[in-house]
Amino acid sequence: MIAERTKKVKPSPTLAVDSKAKELKAKGFDVVNFGVGEPDFDTPEHVKEAAIKAIRDGFTKYTPVGGIDELKEAIIDKLERDNGLKYGKENILVSCGAKHSLYNIAQALFGPGDEVMIPSPYWVSYPDQVLINDAQPVIVETYEEDNFMLQPEVLENKITPKTKALILNSPSNPTGFIYSKKVLEKVAEIALKHNIYIISDEIYEKLIYDDEKHISIASLGEEIKEKTIVVNGLSKSHAMTGWRIGYAAGPVEIIKTMTKIQSQSTSNPTSIAQKAAVAALSGPQDCVEKMRQEFERRRNYLVAGLNSIGGISCKMPKGAFYAFPNISKVLGKKVSNNQINSSMDLSIYLLEQAKVALVPGSAFGAEGYIRISYATSMENLSKGIERIRKALEELK
Numbered sequence: 001m002i003a004e005r006t007k008k009v010k011p012s013p014t015l016a017v018d019s020k021a022k023e024l025k026a027k028g029f030d031v032v033n034f035g036v037g038e039p040d041f042d043t044p045e046h047v048k049e050a051a052i053k054a055i056r057d058g059f060t061k062y063t064p065v066g067g068i069d070e071l072k073e074a075i076i077d078k079l080e081r082d083n084g085l086k087y088g089k090e091n092i093l094v095s096c097g098a099k100h101s102l103y104n105i106a107q108a109l110f111g112p113g114d115e116v117m118i119p120s121p122y123w124v125s126y127p128d129q130v131l132i133n134d135a136q137p138v139i140v141e142t143y144e145e146d147n148f149m150l151q152p153e154v155l156e157n158k159i160t161p162k163t164k165a166l167i168l169n170s171p172s173n174p175t176g177f178i179y180s181k182k183v184l185e186k187v188a189e190i191a192l193k194h195n196i197y198i199i200s201d202e203i204y205e206k207l208i209y210d211d212e213k214h215i216s217i218a219s220l221g222e223e224i225k226e227k228t229i230v231v232n233g234l235s236k237s238h239a240m241t242g243w244r245i246g247y248a249a250g251p252v253e254i255i256k257t258m259t260k261i262q263s264q265s266t267s268n269p270t271s272i273a274q275k276a277a278v279a280a281l282s283g284p285q286d287c288v289e290k291m292r293q294e295f296e297r298r299r300n301y302l303v304a305g306l307n308s309i310g311g312i313s314c315k316m317p318k319g320a321f322y323a324f325p326n327i328s329k330v331l332g333k334k335v336s337n338n339q340i341n342s343s344m345d346l347s348i349y350l351l352e353q354a355k356v357a358l359v360p361g362s363a364f365g366a367e368g369y370i371r372i373s374y375a376t377s378m379e380n381l382s383k384g385i386e387r388i389r390k391a392l393e394e395l396k
């Protein structure tokens with residue numbers, strides 16, 4: 001029999017939508033894939049070269065579990081340069097993607113009886129990583145009218161003696177909004193008052209638009225830094241999703257425990273990918289800026305396109321590569337006998353009728369929305385927008 005614990009979790013819905021879209025494509029359907037959050041750019045050339053060199057040099061053996069010193073040093077430099085955070089090697093763990101770092105944190109910190117606060121809309125894996133470790137996710141709602149900003153009073157009201165941690169994600173997947181310094185300061189104050197850990201997922205920090213600025217909550221003072229585990233990675237910033245390199249920075253005791261867990265699960269992240277990550281973090285960063293500019297162009301185009309469709313309204317996201325339009329006006333409408341009652345119904349309808357793949361808001365704990373990833377070409381964006389427009393016009 002399969003372990004009872006596993007029944008509490010579901011497969012990642014974002015990855016499920018992506019494989020469904022790819023399956024339809026393989027069958028010959030012309031699918032526009034707005035589903036998965038994965039940069040469509042190629043990994044920068046100098047990063048690939050570093051990996052090829054690693055192979056040629058025979059750097060193909062086990063490394064220390066938590067990553068090679070050279071990569072830890074590159075991460076330490078990055079955290080100081082970009083975030084004003086000072087860490088030593090003992091504060092860093094390199095994992096097989098940020099998702100793996102987050103999973104190690106969940107294993108190291110959460111257990112039966114613990115409550116973990118997760119602002120919604122949330123990234124799909126947070127609640128399930130809490131659940132598989134027998135802890136309880138506590139959802140803290142945020143609202144479109146507040147730009148999905150966490151309201152500190154609402155957060156504080158959800159705290160109980162069992163509250164262990166809060167998972168923050170800024171810029172946010174799926175909303176694309178960014179936490180202001182003022183809100184972060186208030187959240188830090190609450191976390192310190194109630195002795196709560198903060199897990200700060202900063203994977204989209206390089207993808208920020210307009211005049212917004214990314215601030216790591218850990219940089220707000222020594223005390224809050226001691227309660228925070230910062231998570232970041234190369235997937236989004238350097239178009240390196242397949243290389244599987246992410247990392248965590250935090251208090252020694254927690255990092256040590258996470259490293260112990262990793263030593264009994266995956267061991268080190270791939271040696272070759274670690275060398276590539278050193279090149280990505282220490283080499284020229286103009287490739288990152290180039291991709292960011294292209295994402296910004298796509299964002300502007302997509303959001304204008306969505307807002308020109310009847311029944312859809314979309315706020316301008318400030319970061320990441322997602323638009324999170326409100327589709328509540330479409331709910332209740334019908335085409336022949338098919339009534340669209342939920343974001344899931346709409347996603348299925350758009351996939352089947354318009355061959356556009358996207359993720360329903362319900363997967364992120366937010367009914368009445370859909371998530372559109374604009375990590376795809378302008379051509380696909382244009383095609384997808386027109387298909388959605390046409391499909392929604394059919395609904396009466």
Ligand code: PMP
Nearest residue numbers: 097098099123173203233235246
């Ligand atoms: N956090 C967020 C918010 C994400 O969107 C992703 C994307 N997969 C991850 C973490 C994990 O990224 P990866 O494991 O590829 O580093």
Ligand code: GLU
Nearest residue numbers: 012014015035036037173
């Ligand atoms: N983070 C991306 C997304 O939300 C990748 C898929 C995943 O890891 O869930 O689509």
